[in-house]
Amino acid sequence: MDTTYEIDAPLFSGPPVSLISGMPGGIALFCGDAALWLLSAQMIGWRLARSERVLFLDGDNRFNPYPIADLAKRIGRDRSLFLSSILISRAATCHQMTTLITRQLGIGIARHRPRLVLLAEPLATFYDEAVSFTERKTLLSRAVGTLARQAREGIWIVVLTSPPPPSHKSASLLSMVRNAADRLFSVRTNENEILIREENAVIAPPHRTGRR
Amino acid sequence: MKITGWIFDVYAVDGGMRVWIIDPEGRKHRLLDPFSPSFYIGGPPAAVRPLLTFLSRLNLPLEVTRAEGIEFYSGKTIPVMRVRLTNPIHFTKVVRWCTSAAVKPEGSGISLYNCDLSLPQLYFFERKSFPLAYCEVEVDPCGTIQTVGLLDSIWRTDYTTPPLTTLTLRMEGGSIRPDHTGPRRLEVVLDGRTTCLEAEDEAGLIDRFDRLMLRHDPDLILSEWGDPYLLPRLMAMAKKKRFPLLLNREPDTGVITRRERSYFTYGQVVHQAQAHLLLGRWHIDLHNSFLVDQTELEGLFEFARLSKIPVQQMARTTTGTGITSMQMDLAFQDGILIPWRKQESEAFKSADQLLLTDKGGLTYAPKLGFHEEVAELDFASMYPAMMARYNISPETINCPCCPHNLVPEIGHHLCTKRRGLIPRFLEPFLAKRAAYKRLKKTATDPEWKARYDARQSALKWGMVTTFGYQGYKNARFGKIEAHEAITAYAREKLLQAKEIVEAEGFEMIHAIVDSLWIKKPGTTEADYEALAERISKRCEIPIAFEGIYRWVLFPPSKSDREIGVPNRYLGVFRNGEVKLRGIEARRGDTPPFIRAAQTEMIETLSQAKNREEYEGLLPDVEAIRETYRERLKARRVSLWELAIAKTISKSPGEYQKESLTAIVAKELAGRGVRLSPGQSISYVITDAKARVKSDRARALGFIDGSWGFDAEKYESLLIQAAEVLFPDPPDRFRQRKLLP
Structure with a gap:
């Protein structure tokens, strides 16, 4: 399914909000270009406008408060x-990201009762080749398992990620998240529009070819 | 038998640690110290039990016992299991098995401690000794160490180092990286005599090299590009010809290699070449060591002693790793369990809190132009001093017990009950640097003066990193909230200092993070000293009066002539000392020809006592510029003088825009040179406007006589370098087209 979404479209009406709001809870994976960060501001604003709290787990220093402040102004809400x-926690290593998801997220959900949890570039921390691939895969598996459990409790877990760096290993890490996601979307900026395409097929990890 | 000397090298061998001692006569002693390293396993018994069962089934000599240790963040004593390996060569393997188990879901809850320290580090920590320590060792007839008596301390400032035999290894002609240029001969320098070895005769070369090694048995191989090129080439030649290559002193062992890597630090990509480490002998590559580059061998030795990281490894690691090792040593001695991998994540904070806390130091843009009689005041080692003064440390920030002890502005709080690891580490470190600075001032022997200077400079780099590491992802004892507290205090201190100077009628010309430039007519040096004392008292950390500039010039930004650029200036103190920041003569990517021209112009201007004299020297500066311009015009400039050195930020194929750096990176890649992000390349601008882009610049190492240089482009760089020196360049100083 292809959906186009004008960058200055009316707030909180069209995608991506409509794409998520139909879900009882679950993991939605958005993979794409810089348009991801416009979508994230929209999604955050959507829940904040309903006086909810939002958790933002940041794997690559992606949080930008200014679009959120602008949104507040546009809809006449108090900026501060x-x-x-919005509650943010940053992680810089795959070990920190795993701890954040498996230990801190549950505490954060219990305390702040968000409907929406955003994970910005969580995989960036898992692409670090200084850590062995087996270790990264094991940690990610634990983290994804926790996310799936939280999603079953009725939380919208939105994972925003750029395409992985060109390597078989990075692609297979992304596949682990894709396989756990309930809905998959690719996102692309197209002049003044954001093109969102839903992908239904769950993709298995690519087969290894050639020598390592 | 007793041996007195310096600990030269330490590494694990079957049955213990090999320890090399060099005595005052330069004799080398190869000894063995039986050593059984330990690590610890903590966590709920149900999680730990399967791992212990696994360990008990291993057919390895190890011992598991109950123990206790202090958990770093809580400060509480916790029960742990101690795993002691009888033979150190099994340590890494067993740790690897345990870490694999700990990351699995069934290993959830297992905490590992003291497991990822290197064996030499563990050895030095446990034996309370250090690299280059002067000691008395008692050995049995087999060379096994019985006792080690230290005659030295890491806090000594007057220590000496062993007499070393040095072999220098480099390629003939220039210091350009050998694979960035054509074939050249190998130069070996020993006792001041240079021997050239022909690379074409591979068997002969290896044979002659081995003979030199046997005859001179050097302690140190000091190379230029030994890590990425010379040692790999020698090893490949020896392998091809099936000759032995006598690099190690330890018999029947290979050279230890470590992978190259590129990493991002302080806003730039840095490349660390593949390392080649020797056993029983040191190999140090002058182009692959930050510490040697900045502080020479003296600074490296100082850091190795303090960090307890062997000299060869310290040469190739960052100062951050060095200070982390010092902190780990302190933790180890205090019984604190050193956690495996940093797992603590940031506590959730709201976006408005993030906006408040995630700020750096404070900067006030400079008042543009020429100023006379300006004083500079600098907070001395501001960030480390604040960490020590306010007890800023990962385990003291936002402690559960002291919510009243608030950090200014940001709402974090600091513990008043427990002294933090970082302040405890910093106190003697700050004191040692202050001692070296005092000794440097009072020393009469120029050799010792230089030695003290190099050592204090090494410590300065350690201090710089101590702050940065609080925000660094892999810092073992770092926490982002501590980083935020440090910058919050720094902003407050600069504001307090600004308030004081303005209240006393001084004009603030510029301020950046920890330095202020101020002036008030008629103020004497004694007045400034007194002012510094008042500020130090109010701010609770010392600020130093650096001196009064006869004049200081803050040039405008290149992109907007209405604004100044922080930390870009040139000035001359009353004692004639010139200080430059951010201008061509100080920048690493300025061609030597332009740097020489600007330096000469600045030397001329440094004679000026005031603005009138400064402007009066304009014709002299013009004359210097014309001399250099004439050289360009007559093409009496070598290509080496025109070389521009740039660091590539990505692999050659990833460049989208055809910048000169991209063009040359691609040229080198086309010649088979393997380039990684962070590596440096040198090029000459051949024709900046050439239609064929690849003709615009050429790699310095491969440029031949058929290529000239773009005189017009270099002339414009020369003009720019001259114009910076004049706040309002008169029209007659603008570029005139003199070149055809």
Whole structure:
């Protein structure tokens, strides 16, 4: 399914909000270019406008408060109230990201009761080749398992990720998240529009070819 | 038998640690110290039990016992299991098995401690000794160490180092990386005598090299590009010809190699070449060591002693790894369990808190132009001093017990009950640097003066990293909230200092993070010293009066002539000392020809006492510029003088825009040179406007006589370098087209 979404479209009406709001909870994976960060601001604003809190787990220093502050202004809401309702935690290593997801996320959900949890570039921390691939895969598997459990509790877990760096190993890490996701979307900026395409097929990890 | 000397090298061998001692006569002693390293396993018994069962089934000599240790963050004593390996050569393997088990879901809850320290580090920590320590060793007739008596301390400032025999290894002519240029001969320098070895005769070369090694038995091979090129080439030649290559002193062992890597630090990509480490002998590549580059061998030795990282490894690692090792040593001595991998994530904070806390130091843009009689005040080692003064450390920030002890502005709080690891590490470190600075001032022997300077400079780099590491992802004892607290205090201190100077009628010309440039007519040096004292008292950390500039010039930004650029200036102190920041003569990518021209112009201008004299020297500066321009015009400039050195930020194929750096990176890649991000390349601008892009610049190492240089382009660089020196360049100083 292809959906186009004008960058200055009315707030909180069209995609990506409509894509998620139909889900009872679950993991939605958005993979694409810089348009991801416009979508993330829209999604955050959507829940903040309903006086909810949003958790933002940041794997690559992606959080940008300014679009959120702008959104608050556009809809006549208090900027500082909006900003105080987004709870952010940054992780810089795959070990930290795993700890954040497996230990801190549950505590954060219990305390702040968000409907929406965003994970910005969580895989960036798992692409670090200084850590052995087996270790990274094991850690990611634990993290994904926790996300799936949280999603079953009725939380919208939105994972935003850029395409992986060109290597078989990076692609297979992304596949682990894809396989756990309930809905998959690719996102692309196209002049003044954001093109969102839903992918239904769950893709298995690519087969290894050639020598390592 | 007793041997007195310096610990030269330490590494694991079957049955213990090989320890090399060099005595005052230069004799080398190869000894063995039986050593059984330990690591610890913690966590709920149900999670730990299967791992212990696994360990008990291994057919390896190891011992598992109950023990206790202090958990770093809570400060509480916790029960752990101690795993002691009888033979150190099994340590890494067993640790690897345990770490694999710990990351699995069934290993959830297992915590490993002291497991990823290197064996020499563990050995030095446990034996309370260090590389280059002067000691008395008692050995049995088989060379097995019985006792080690230290006659030295890491805090000594007047220590000496062993007499070393050095062999220098480099390619003939220039210091350009050998694979970035055509074939050249290998030069070996010993006792001041240079021997050239022909690369074409591979068997002969290896044979002669081995003979030199046997005859002179050097302690240190000091190479230029030995890591990425010379040693791999020698090893490949020896392998091809089936000759032995006598690099190691330890018999029947190979050279230890470590992978090359590129990493991002302080806003730039850095490349660390593949390392080639020897056993019983040191190999240090002058182009693959930050510490040697910045502080020479003296600084490296100082850091190795303090960090307890063997000299060869320290040469190739970052100062951050060095200071982490010092912190781990302190933790080890205090019984604190050193956690495996940094797992602590940041606590959730709201976006408005993030905006408040995630700020750096404070900067006030400079007032543009020429200023006379300006004083500079600098907070001395500001960040480390604040960490020590306010007890800023990962385990003291936002402790559960002291919510009242608030950090200014950002709302974090600091513990008043427990002294943090980082402040405890910093106190003697700061004191040692202060001692070296004092000794440098009072030393009469120029050799010792230089030695103290190199050592204090090494410590300065350690301090710089101590702050940065609080925010670094892999820092063992780092925490982002501690980093935020440090910058919050720094902003407050600079604001307090600004308030004081302005209240006393000084004009602030510029301020950046930890330095202020101020002036008030008629203020004497004694007045500034007194002012510094008042600021130090109010701010609770020392600020130093650096001196009064006769004049200081803040040039405008190249992109907007209405604004200044922080930390870009040139000035001359009353004692004639010139200080430059951010301008061509100080930048690493300025061609030597342009740097020489600007330096000469600045030397001329440094004679000026005031603005009038400065402007009066304009014709002299013009004359210097014309001399250099004439050289360009007459093409009396070598290509080496025109070389521009740039660091590539990506692999050659990843460049989209055809910048000169991209063009040359692609040229080198086309010649088979393997380039990684962070590597440096040198090129000459041949024709900046050439239609064929690849003709615009050529790699310095491969440029031949058929290529000239773009005189017009270099002339414009020369003009730019001259114009910076004049706040308002008169029209007559603008570029005139003199070249055909």
